[in-house]
Amino acid sequence: MRRDTRLSDLPEGEILRRIFPRLPESDSTLLGPGDDAAVIAAPDGRFVVTTDMMVHGPDFRLEWSTPYELGYKAAASNLADVAAMGAKPSALVVALAVPGDTPMSTLEQLADGLREACQFLAPGCGVVGGDLSASDTFTIAVTAFGDLDGRKPLTRAGARVGDVVALAGEPGWSSLGLALLFAQGTSEVDGERVPNARLMKKIRDELPNLIGRHLAPAPPVSLGVVAAQAGATACMDVSDSLTLDASRMAEASSVAIDFDHLVLDGFAAELSQAYGVELEVSRRAVLHGGEDHCLLACFPPGEVLPAGFTRVGTVIAGRTALDRVLLRGESIEPIGWNPYAQ
16 A cells, blocks of 8 residues: 655645645735735734644644644634634634654645634634644644724623623533543553544544544634624633633632532533433533633623523622632632643
């Protein structure tokens, strides 16, 4: 069987020539890939910018994710951050550092994932440039830009006492999918649990939707602008966990957030019933799991919540730094993803 062309077999220019046609174009592009830098329009005079890195090992496993899923997830996580600022994503810059023996088809499929994430989650957003380098560790870095269209940016610091706390998205699904991968998608080798591609395929076949929520999340990107237009006072992307990110919003706003445990239990019950897990397991996933990329937003009291948002709590007077998040009046410890504690 003919060996797939490796990156080390090709000059950089040829690699890029094969990738560029697969990438999405941005409606904001004034000068695209090909020069030392791209030029994108900023009609508002300002732009939102964010960056995120995915590194093989702590952030993803090649044995679990397809290249397409890696591209999709890399785009989705950055698009969600732009949306959380109340902006419309306009352009991405993508940098890759990968081993030289990586098949060319891996980068082509990754580019397909980037393209389809932009087309599905943020139509009009595209890849305008990036960088390619060699590394023993597969690494993806994405920088995303967004247009505020004359609106004030939504920040974490705008929540006020009495505001309604609302959530867009489905918390817990990604976390439960990841837990399943570690529990059933690994095998023991020399006393350690390592990813197993055969077991992974079995899980994919049995629970494709749950696994897909983790490997290729679809955050409600369009609802960031909707929230801003509806008068949201604060907003943020829930990437590390609902409780941990809510504590960050509460601290930035000098308030506390009191979640309605009945509403959150409703999210947990739906997850529990769908996949036959214990309610307490799904409850922990909803509260402390990450990478769902939901949007957590606050709205003035009495305002009608925009479609797609569910009321999950209330902003109350600030407490101590260790007492920022509550469940129906009872303090709860914010727990979530910490890359240096894993």
